[in-house]
Amino acid sequence: MVKTIATVVCGMLLVGATNASAQGITWTDKAFVNFSLGFQPKSQDVKTDAPPKPLYDETATTHFEHKIDGGGMWDLTGGYFVRKNIGAAVSFSGRSTESDATFTSSVPNPAIFDQPRAVTGTVPGLKYSENWFAILGVYAIPVTDKVDVFLLGGPAVATVKEDVLVDATYAEGASGPVVTPRVENHKKSFWGAQFGVDVRYLFTKNIGAGMFLRGSTASGTLVGDVKPEPGGFQIGFGVRARF
Secondary structure, three states: OHHHHHHHHHHHHHHHHHHHHHHOOOOOOOEEEEEEEEEEOOOEEEEEEOOOEEEOOEEEEEEEEEEEOOEEEEEEEEEEEEEOOEEEEEEEEEEEEEEEEEEEEEEOOOOOOOOOEEEEEEEEEEEEEEEEEEEEEEEEEEOOOOEEEEEEEEEEEEEEEEEEEEEEEEEEEOOEEEEEEEEEEEEEEEEEEEEEEEEEEEOOOOEEEEEEEEEEEEOOOOEOOEOOOOEEEEEEEEEEEEO
């Protein structure tokens, strides 16, 4: 996907530079604001284990699995040109989702040694969100008097909030063992990078529409063995304003 974005960017820059030179287009923008709604297809698989616990002179264990799906996102980017078509911008974007987790437990039998009982279940509605802040360099190419291409890239910070299954308790019920998972919400920020291309078409002198293709990446450890990988390939469409 990174190679695809790079190929698209290079092609647009080549066409834009040729057209701008041929038509004698002069860059006059001082600032811009982009608002987009988009989609991030990347999903994440989260697997954790509850700490093993002694029970009936044996050990009870629980394994959790949780898939965080990709989905919709929003983006707000604004920038200022400091020298002709070279500028700087800040970008805010984010998304949130909910999904269910499953668990599989092995619970010792109080009546029969070495005959553990299997318990499975679902933990509904685990929440996940990621919010991005990026400081970007901007290089703009006028392709025609209505079409412009923006190349953006720079450092970014992703703030992740995630419900994590961290433990389980065990009890005996009327029909067998009862397993109660424990969920904790954790929040942490990770350094990363953001880069991509934005194409703008102007309907009037100051208002238009556009789309972006972008890659966002960040990584680190949230808690225990949980290592979120926020971002990935992103695509969006929305309103473009120039000043």
